[in-house]
Amino acid sequence: xxxxxxxxxxxxxxxxxxxxxxxxxxxxxxxxxxxxxxxxxxxxxxxxxxxxxxxxxxxxxxxxxxxxxxxxxxxxxxxxxxxxxxxxxxxxxxxxxxxxxxxxxxxxxxxxxxxxxxxxxxxxxxxxxxxxxxxxxxxxxxxxxxxxxxxxxxxxxxxxxxxxxxxxxxxxxxxxxxxxxxxxxxxxxxxxxxxxxxxxxxxxxxxxxxxxxxxxxxxxxxxxxxxxxxxxxxxxxxxxxxxxxxxxxxxxxxxxxxxxxxxxxxxxxxxxxxxxxxxxxxxxxxxxxxxxxxxxxxxxxxxxxxxxxxxxxxxxxxxxxxxxxxxxxxxxxxxxxxxxxxxxxxxxxxxxxxxxxxxxxxxxxxxxxxxxxxxxxxxxxxxxxxxxxxxxxxxxxxxxxxxxxxxxxxxxxxxxxxxxxxxxxxxxxxxxxxxxxxxxxxxxxxxxxxxxxxxxxxxxxxxxxxxxxxxxxxxxxxxxxxxxxxxxxxxxxxxxxxxxxxxxxxxxxxxxxxxxxxxxxxxxxxxxxxxxxxxxxxxxxxxxxxxxxxxxxxxxxxxxxxxxxxxxxxxxxxxxxxxxxxxxxxxxxxx
Ligand SMILES: Nc1ncnc2c1ncn2[C@@H]1O[C@H](COP(=O)(O)OP(=O)(O)OP(=O)(O)O)[C@@H](O)[C@H]1O
Ligand SMILES: [Mg+2]
Numbered sequence: 001x002x003x004x005x006x007x008x009x010x011x012x013x014x015x016x017x018x019x020x021x022x023x024x025x026x027x028x029x030x031x032x033x034x035x036x037x038x039x040x041x042x043x044x045x046x047x048x049x050x051x052x053x054x055x056x057x058x059x060x061x062x063x064x065x066x067x068x069x070x071x072x073x074x075x076x077x078x079x080x081x082x083x084x085x086x087x088x089x090x091x092x093x094x095x096x097x098x099x100x101x102x103x104x105x106x107x108x109x110x111x112x113x114x115x116x117x118x119x120x121x122x123x124x125x126x127x128x129x130x131x132x133x134x135x136x137x138x139x140x141x142x143x144x145x146x147x148x149x150x151x152x153x154x155x156x157x158x159x160x161x162x163x164x165x166x167x168x169x170x171x172x173x174x175x176x177x178x179x180x181x182x183x184x185x186x187x188x189x190x191x192x193x194x195x196x197x198x199x200x201x202x203x204x205x206x207x208x209x210x211x212x213x214x215x216x217x218x219x220x221x222x223x224x225x226x227x228x229x230x231x232x233x234x235x236x237x238x239x240x241x242x243x244x245x246x247x248x249x250x251x252x253x254x255x256x257x258x259x260x261x262x263x264x265x266x267x268x269x270x271x272x273x274x275x276x277x278x279x280x281x282x283x284x285x286x287x288x289x290x291x292x293x294x295x296x297x298x299x300x301x302x303x304x305x306x307x308x309x310x311x312x313x314x315x316x317x318x319x320x321x322x323x324x325x326x327x328x329x330x331x332x333x334x335x336x337x338x339x340x341x342x343x344x345x346x347x348x349x350x351x352x353x354x355x356x357x358x359x360x361x362x363x364x365x366x367x368x369x370x371x372x373x374x375x376x377x378x379x380x381x382x383x384x385x386x387x388x389x390x391x392x393x394x395x396x397x398x399x400x401x402x403x404x405x406x407x408x409x410x411x412x413x414x415x416x417x418x419x420x421x422x423x424x425x426x427x428x429x430x431x432x433x434x435x436x437x438x439x440x441x442x443x444x445x446x447x448x449x450x451x452x453x454x455x456x457x458x459x460x461x462x463x464x465x466x467x468x469x470x471x472x473x474x475x476x477x478x479x480x481x482x483x484x485x486x487x488x489x490x491x492x493x494x495x496x497x498x499x500x501x502x503x504x505x506x507x508x509x510x511x512x513x514x515x516x517x518x519x520x521x522x523x524x525x526x527x528x529x530x531x532x533x534x535x536x537x538x539x540x541x542x543x544x545x546x547x548x549x550x551x552x553x554x555x556x557x558x559x560x561x562x563x564x565x566x567x568x569x570x571x572x573x574x575x576x577x578x579x580x581x582x583x584x585x586x587x588x589x590x591x
Pocket of ligand 2: 032033097
């Protein structure tokens, strides 16, 4: 074996493997350099997703010719004047990006310091290919062509130009959010992809995030232990199937940090189904001594000195904001999940005849079904029981946000009249939420009341499930569920949580065992309790299909109004929707 020092072009190519994974990572490095150079405007041009061309123009400080040579050398940087990485505020500091990119592409670097002449240096896959004077306004222009053309191993892993362009756009969007004071533009194959003027942070975020977030977002600004969190997150009802619209920043540096992503997820836990994700732009501000940014070549991950404090800031801050939003969550659900309203009768409701003075039956003997179904002339309008019941309207409507119950539809939905419109509540979803919040409130103030079973229930289960439940028995007792081991493969249930009412005990135990198996011991006791409480709550809810009395319906509405997070069920679906008077008028063409 003989050990040798690697030649510098090989070192650069190895470094490129870490820093330049795909066009978007090269682009990110170039734009960061422009920002570090004090640019006020950064303009990007791309061709074929950046594979054919990445060009970045800036009006920053520019470089003199001898600086340009240095910039293309490895480990040459202007950004660490005193060797203190800890205090670095610039995006770059490793002095690696330019030589790495230049080793896997053709790179043309044009630059000009104000008041001097411009200069150009060309590099072809790490080797100097030419230099000379160049005409350009003060600032820097870098062109990267044929990225990875000579690195087939890397090219193989690239996706379509469309997908690579998507990643480029995402990278620029993140940097544009980090620096609202700078103008950005992006053009792809001659078409404009993004263009923003210098502005303040909220305006910039609004310009780059989903437009609807203005109506469905919550502004965040909180401080805890000297750490600050600002930004905007979506209400739980405004969610996505992918976690791609989550923009996270630490000291204005875009990051994809696991701790932050996990904390965001935790803040929405039990407000969203597992496969749904909130939209967010969140800025964490911490003293530089509290965070190490030098843990990842592309600097997208960071290490916090006190991760628990950061997690507490995110989970606590977001949770408080979401709680405050309370039942508002579903108020604008229509735009996010359009409800289908139709003025046409379905074949279902056409089956019977119901002559009414206003709408006499036509010659075929079929007629219009009124909203309230019943039995007319001995013929039943619907196959089954009447699907809706109504209360005679009493005026005036008291000013309850969710209104007063007027009836129940399909034994599943409560219809209520509010001052400003018509409210429809999913009784199962709403009740499940209320039970969970009741259990939570009770368990934080001591323990949940229990309802002793007249005869203890014996539930047969697999041994590992019994082991899990036995281990969790003390936690479960705090939630009002009293169980003990009963031989190797059975559990004895002595009491169930009172807020549940009558419940399917074996079903509850088997769901709990599954939940415990899934969450394992990774979570804190508090988090485990929360998970378990959500599983229990699901068992206690008023199922769809139960007929409710008007008093029961009103009680449910009033409790929803005063319960935090009652706007969505434990899976993030809305518990109610409102059709405002104006919407109703529009449906009838009155507006
Ligand atoms: N657009 C630019 N305008 C002015 N100077 C630039 C520009 N791009 C690069 N430079 C100079 O070139 C040097 C090298 O850039 P390079 O990106 O390789 O390293 P870096 O930014 O210092 O560190 P990192 O590798 O972490 O990005 C920078 O330190 C800077 O002085
Ligand atoms: Mg750099």
